[in-house]
Amino acid sequence: MLIADNPFEPVIKWSGSKRSVAASLRNLFPRAARYFEPFVGGGAMLPFRPCRDAVAGDVIEELIDLWVCIRDEPDRTATEYKKRWHKLQDEGHTAYYAIRDTFNRTRNPHDFLFLTRTCVNGLIRFNGDGDFNNSLHHTRPGIAPQRLREIIRKWSVALQGVSFAKADYRETLSPVAADDLVFLDPPYAATRGRYSQEKFDVGGFYAELGRLNDVGAKWIVTFDGYAGERTYEESLPKGLFEMRLALPTGNSPFTKLMRTGVDAVVESVYLNFEPPAKILRGFSDDRNEKARVGVGLEVEQGCLFV
Ligand SMILES: C[S@@+](CC[C@H](N)C(=O)[O-])C[C@H]1O[C@@H](n2cnc3c(N)ncnc32)[C@H](O)[C@@H]1O
Known part of the structure; x- marks a missing residue:
């Protein structure tokens, strides 16, 4: 079955939403006891989590209240x-x-x-x-x-079983155990925080991924990438992850805004485990070259969590 575009309309519109690629990313989700999403933003992946029990967090308190x-x-x-x-x-x-x-x-x-x-x-x-x-x-x-x-x-039904946390991602992730799945979509490495001029601390982020590896949990990270000839990329250190894939996310919001032309944006997806080969057909291995693939993926069954 070929998954069509994500039919789950956004309830909270959010910059950097994963909505356009949710239909592809969901296929990478393995079975899990609990699902953790510590940078939830507009939560595009939440309806596609592989289990009912979940914890979602963000530092923006008003967002969590909503x-x-x-x-x-x-x-x-x-x-x-x-x-x-x-x-x-x-x-x-x-x-x-x-x-x-x-x-x-x-x-x-x-x-x-x-x-x-x-x-x-x-x-x-x-x-x-x-x-x-x-x-x-x-x-x-x-x-x-x-x-x-x-x-x-529709979203209210899909969110039953999700606990929300107003917290830094490390706090949200503190209870993660071996059978859990963590999906992390942090801000771009060059992005500054809401209240401070400090950029997102990638060193601390890598340390947390290392901790999750030690715990034995599975994780998927979407992280930076490139648009046309420009790169926004901050690569995860080798040894931290098992596999890196490339995922075209559509056109660059920056070039759209500036009206300077349109670049295809490709985002890197890192995993600390290897999904089944049939799932990987729709992605290209991004270790040595830029991606060439579209976003349709062949899977045997959908897993929309509603
Ligand atoms: C790229 S967005 C996530 C988008 C989301 N995947 C979606 O589909 O809408 C990153 C989110 O991380 C949050 N954030 C930034 N720094 C954080 C931190 N230290 N801990 C938790 N959340 C953080 C931001 O407020 C933002 O909502």
């Missing part, structure tokens, strides 16, 4: 969006900026969902004080409330 609302109170979450959406249609941009101000004072997750759905290009952007500062996307009304309600309900 995930909990979607899991536990889908109808209330949809209704709160509907109220704000109608206010925007009735009152225009002043409603957006009033809700943004309220969010920056109270950190209400329902305000946050509304902002993610109505801000310019859906880009979640915070200033140095940690305040949301993207503007209203004037030319788009934001997703219609009834459509979002259906999406939220």
Whole structure:
């Protein structure tokens, strides 16, 4: 069976989402007792985890609060969006900026969902004080409330069994044991944190992967990559992983934004185990050369977790 494009629409739109490649990545997931995703962001892989029990974490506290609302109170979450959406249609941009101000004072997750759905290009952007500062996307009304309600309900079902943690990835991963699967999608190595000018500490990240190896857990990491001739790549040290694959993720968000042309972005996928050969047919081995493959993968059965 050839897996089509991921039909699971995003509930939280997030920069760096794995949505476009979720249908391919899911095929690499082995069976596991528990699933851990410590850089959850928009959680594109969560519905495809191989087991019900899961722990998902992120350092953005408002994001985790919103995930909990979607899991536990889908109808209330949809209704709160509907109220704000109608206010925007009735009152225009002043409603957006009033809700943004309220969010920056109270950190209400329902305000946050509304902002993610109505801000310019859906880009979640915070200033140095940690305040949301993207503007209203004037030319788009934001997703219609009834459509979002259906999406939220579907996600709420898929999220049962997931515990959410407001935590640094190392804390989220502290209970990982030998039968568990960890999927890690950290920020690009060159990315700075929300509150600090410090870049993501790749040394600490490698140390944590080494610890997971010692524990005996399986992990999959998506990490940097290249677009056209430019490389964003920070390679994982040899000896830490078993296999490295290449995964085309679509067009570069940077070139799209800059309108300077369109590059194909390829992301590196590292695993500390070797999946069955039939699963690997759709990826190319990226150890020595750049990737050439498309994203369709042949598998015998799907594993959508709903
Ligand atoms: C590339 S995004 C993940 C995208 C996600 N896979 C998706 O499909 O939407 C990386 C996430 O890591 C989070 N993050 C950055 N540093 C972190 C840390 N030290 N611990 C936990 N999460 C962190 C960011 O807030 C961001 O949401």
